[in-house]
Amino acid sequence: MLEKEKKIWMDGALCDWDDARVHVLTHSLHYGLGAFEGIRAYRRANGKTAIFRLHDHIQRLFDTCKLIAIEPRVSFEQVMEACGELLRENGLTEGYLRPVIFVGDGAMGVYAPNNPIRTTIVAWRWGAYLGAGALDNGVRTKISSWVRHHPSIALPKGKIMGQYTNSILAKREARTAGYDEAILLDVHGHVCEGSGENLFIVKDGTLITPPLSASILGGITRDTVLRLARESGIPVLEQPFARDRLYLADEAFFTGTAVEVTPIREVDDRSIGAGKPGPITKQLQARYFDAVKGSDETHPEWLTLV
Ligand SMILES: Cc1ncc(COP(=O)(O)O)c(C=O)c1O
Structure with missing residues (x-):
């Protein structure tokens, strides 16, 4: 409550x-x-x-x-x-x-x-969306049997109330099976996003996330993290990938206003990298928190003082 x-x-x-x-x-x-x-x-x-x-x-x-x-x-x-x-x-x-x-x-x-x-x-007031410990230790995820909206059926770029039945079905399925969060693919098997968050992987030092042309919400946290990564000199690719690349990633994490930057430590019972948050995830998580609530004032346009 x-x-x-x-x-x-x-x-x-x-x-x-x-x-x-x-x-x-x-x-x-x-x-x-x-x-x-x-x-x-x-x-x-x-x-x-x-x-x-x-x-x-x-x-x-x-x-x-x-x-x-x-x-x-x-x-x-x-x-x-x-x-x-x-x-x-x-x-x-x-x-x-x-x-x-x-x-x-x-x-x-x-x-x-x-x-x-x-x-x-x-x-x-809202604390850590995926529960205490998620931000530090990462979450266990499951690829959903539910497929993310097709752009000829719905409007993935809209944050539209009714579209969230898809997210709720995926989330419930994952939680019932004992996982923290669901990952949805599109009809072609490309990785899209979580039930309420965008997804990134790291492979050989490069940060990779599905492109905006995918059936994903254009996340504002996704955009923030991409900008912080580029500013930190981390190579970035916005590119489609299937579940095999996700399984073999060195690191993975979710981004979203609610989840902030939450590491993914497992997908379908396979450890991601060493099974704990990796160095690039930790670096970007720290940079994100510095931007939203720390002392990083390099993007004043992101901050509306209350
Ligand atoms: C389906 C979905 N994807 C991604 C996100 C992340 O978007 P943002 O970073 O703008 O919160 C959200 C949250 O709004 C979402 O509901």
Whole structure:
């Protein structure tokens, strides 16, 4: 259970946590059309709170709305502002932000173009997404029997509510089988990503991740890690690969706002490298934490002070 906070932002104004309610005929609840984001704010080494890459997250939120052809009734700037306001009002110096743009109640049936488009933002405290120890020791993963969305069936570049049934099925399957996380392939057998995170491998000193043309979400953490790797002089390839290259990787890790940079120590009961976080993973994890909450101020454009 997440810890209740004081306020939630609904359609342009703050309301009390318990008053943020919707009707059971909310269209998105029935059919899953809606956009959402996951954003983290951190307290930095200098004691100030900053939201990490807020503009990029809100851009993806509005891009997702464009992909699914819904028109938010709130502006980009309003949502940006509201994220900071929500943290301040709740007295959160660190936390996770969840903006959701969804189709409200009115008409039913899949074609309901005139239902109101509603926006809410919730903030809460959230620790290590894959559990204590995951960031230090790495996680055990399983290749899912579920295949990642095909771009002719869904919109992998959108963070679309209904698409997450695919992630939930994969995650449940992995957890039921005793693993921490699922890895999804595409219909051709190329490695895509985890249920809610992008994936990287390291082979002979080169960092490799599936390209944006793959059926993956264009992760903001993925982009951050690619930039930090390039700045550190680590060779980088964005290239498709199948599960055999993943099994034979020297290192592997997940990236995501929720998982941050989490090492993968096992895939399908095969150890990755030495079965513990490798040196490039550890280096990039440290650089990531320095950028989001440490003293690395070399990317001021990534930080929105609260
Ligand atoms: C399916 C999926 N892939 C990747 C990611 C990582 O994206 P980001 O780094 O922007 O959080 C997420 C999380 O939003 C996700 O849901």
